[in-house]
Amino acid sequence: MLELSDGMLLYHGSYCEVKTPDLAKCASFKDFGRGFYLTSSKKQAESFVSTSLRKAKAKGMAGAAQKGGVVSTFRYHYNGNVTGFIFRDADADWLHCVVGHRKANTFPNVVEGMKKYDIIAGKIADDTTNVTILAYLIGAYGAIGSREADVLCISRLIPERLENQFCFRTDEGLKCLSFVESREIWKN
Numbered sequence: 001m002l003e004l005s006d007g008m009l010l011y012h013g014s015y016c017e018v019k020t021p022d023l024a025k026c027a028s029f030k031d032f033g034r035g036f037y038l039t040s041s042k043k044q045a046e047s048f049v050s051t052s053l054r055k056a057k058a059k060g061m062a063g064a065a066q067k068g069g070v071v072s073t074f075r076y077h078y079n080g081n082v083t084g085f086i087f088r089d090a091d092a093d094w095l096h097c098v099v100g101h102r103k104a105n106t107f108p109n110v111v112e113g114m115k116k117y118d119i120i121a122g123k124i125a126d127d128t129t130n131v132t133i134l135a136y137l138i139g140a141y142g143a144i145g146s147r148e149a150d151v152l153c154i155s156r157l158i159p160e161r162l163e164n165q166f167c168f169r170t171d172e173g174l175k176c177l178s179f180v181e182s183r184e185i186w187k188n
Contacts, residue, residue, distance in 0.1 A: 013048035087122030118173035
């Protein structure tokens with residue numbers, strides 16, 4: 001589901017509990033830029049715990065012995081002053097936004113146009129899709145931004161199987177979230 005509705009629950013999977021999101025701690029070069037990412041899918045958030053833990057260990061932010069992480073749950077509260085944009089499909093516009101945010105100076109007009117939004121929603125291009133996105137970036141499907149390359153890349157992503165993500169990009173956007181609870185997730 002790619003709609004945000006008042007009272008909706010959203011989930012964030014991480015190596016640690018997150019009660020108060022801090023944009024300064026959020027990584028750059030993610031699908032919709034720097035922001036706090038959530039999903040309406042508990043399963044997707046749970047699966048992201050492993051990815052987050054692996055990255056945190058590589059950066060020395062989590063100990064080598066740590067075996068799990070946390071899914072933090074937030075409630076969304078509608079605020080009419082917050083601007084949002086929803087990519088309803090994994091189409092060429094969505095692909096250009098993801099690629100533009102992941103690689104500097106690629107689709108700069110798209111990246112610039114997205115700066116006006118507090119929240120951006122769309123399909124997630126996760127670790128399972130990275131190979132396809134990287135192939136697109138090196139021109140394996142044709143010239144970046146060409147219709148041929150876009151169509152080939154999107155078809156390989158199997159967009160109907162991709163989960164959703166909501167990127168809260170500004171402090172105003174974050175004010176729409178209230179922490180509900182967290183749950184530990186243990187991995188083998």
